[in-house]
Amino acid sequence: MESNLYIGLVHHPIYNMRGEVVATAVTPFDVHDIARCAKTFGAEGYFIITPLESQIELVQRLVQHWVGGAGSVYNPVRKESLALVRVSRTIEEVDHEISDHWRKRVKKVATGASCFPKSIGFEVLRKLLEDRSTPFLLLFGTGWGLTQEVKSNSDYVLAPIVGKGYNHLSVRSAVAIILDRLLGDRMNLSE
Amino acid sequence: MESNLYIGLVHHPIYNMRGEVVATAVTPFDVHDIARCAKTFGAEGYFIITPLESQIELVQRLVQHWVGGAGSVYNPVRKESLALVRVSRTIEEVDHEISDHWRKRVKKVATGASCFPKSIGFEVLRKLLEDRSTPFLLLFGTGWGLTQEVKSNSDYVLAPIVGKGYNHLSVRSAVAIILDRLLGDRMNLSE
Numbered sequence: 001m002e003s004n005l006y007i008g009l010v011h012h013p014i015y016n017m018r019g020e021v022v023a024t025a026v027t028p029f030d031v032h033d034i035a036r037c038a039k040t041f042g043a044e045g046y047f048i049i050t051p052l053e054s055q056i057e058l059v060q061r062l063v064q065h066w067v068g069g070a071g072s073v074y075n076p077v078r079k080e081s082l083a084l085v086r087v088s089r090t091i092e093e094v095d096h097e098i099s100d101h102w103r104k105r106v107k108k109v110a111t112g113a114s115c116f117p118k119s120i121g122f123e124v125l126r127k128l129l130e131d132r133s134t135p136f137l138l139l140f141g142t143g144w145g146l147t148q149e150v151k152s153n154s155d156y157v158l159a160p161i162v163g164k165g166y167n168h169l170s171v172r173s174a175v176a177i178i179l180d181r182l183l184g185d186r187m188n189l190s191e
Numbered sequence: 192m193e194s195n196l197y198i199g200l201v202h203h204p205i206y207n208m209r210g211e212v213v214a215t216a217v218t219p220f221d222v223h224d225i226a227r228c229a230k231t232f233g234a235e236g237y238f239i240i241t242p243l244e245s246q247i248e249l250v251q252r253l254v255q256h257w258v259g260g261a262g263s264v265y266n267p268v269r270k271e272s273l274a275l276v277r278v279s280r281t282i283e284e285v286d287h288e289i290s291d292h293w294r295k296r297v298k299k300v301a302t303g304a305s306c307f308p309k310s311i312g313f314e315v316l317r318k319l320l321e322d323r324s325t326p327f328l329l330l331f332g333t334g335w336g337l338t339q340e341v342k343s344n345s346d347y348v349l350a351p352i353v354g355k356g357y358n359h360l361s362v363r364s365a366v367a368i369i370l371d372r373l374l375g376d377r378m379n380l381s382e
Binding site for chain 2: 033169177
């Protein structure tokens with residue numbers, strides 16, 4: 001069955017260390033790790049969002065290697081996960097692509113490490129996702145996170161992962177934990 | 192308060208793609224991502240386990256850069272997480288170090304993507320960890336996973352993370368999810 005959850009990894013607009021809005025380079029580990037999480041938890045697609053031509057080409061070459069090239073023979077397991085990867089120039093482009101496909105506006109959910117006034121909890125979003133007729137796009141920021149504008153333009157902002165006084169997870173770890181909390185098998189927890 | 196949970200990332204003995212027992216190279220992303228997870232969820236220490244001198248030196252150089260060198264000024268947040276990293280040559284060496292410190296034998300918990308006859312569930316281990324007088328060492332395999340011998344020599348084997356028919360998470364993602372399941376804030380889930 002088609003899943004209604006999509007992941008977007010945003011390389012622009014995001015903040016850098018000094019709070020400036022920039023475009024980050026693509027980290028190949030982000031492509032692999034998050035694609036494997038997406039496949040594991042059954043997300044429908046994983047969009048790498050970057051306006052930089054050099055980075056678009058990098059992702060396309062990487063995906064091509066593992067999905068259709070020599071890598072697909074060397075390690076077929078990577079083919080399955082990287083087949084979920086697509087590249088888009090902007091969040092709006094992803095929004096339109098998903099909304100057009102579903103003929104229904106996609107609900108955008110921003111994530112981040114800090115608190116946001118109108119944030120929703122994990123259980124609330126898990127329940128919302130049960131409405132399988134509505135597509136959701138979960139947005140993750142690289143660098144120092146999604147801009148306030150992206151959060152304001154989203155339908156929801158997900159509550160942060162609260163640690164023991166330190167909240168500097170890599171985006172790869174944050175995606176893994178959030179997908180597990182939203183889509184992970186709950187029966188397995190009490191096995 | 193001192194935590195009773197330690198993480199060990201095993202580079203030997205583990206399997207390669209063909210089921211041979213080998214030593215893998217250290218991936219710097221493993222050092223960073225897992226250290227940040229360890230710090231976030233309050234683990235007491237994170238051991239990189241490798242018998243290879245070149246890899247021991249690599250980890251020591253990396254940690255030195257971020258904890259005491261130029262990196263500690265550039266990004267002090269990394270200092271906090273990487274300060275948890277230690278290097279050991281064997282699982283036994285880690286076992287002795289923790290057991291000596293606690294004056295009590297550390298309980299070893301092996302992890303893996305496949306089922307194991309005597310595996311325990313996440314809730315069971317979460318409960319066991321509440322006995323704060325007993326130290327636990329959670330072992331993760333690189334490459335194609337921990338050997339059967341390591342699993343057999345452990346006190347427990349943790350149940351695998353069950354996905355939607357695909358169980359090929361990166362070790363970084365597996366650590367993130369497992370630490371969240373064992374130590375993550377449960378209140379936050381239903382916020």
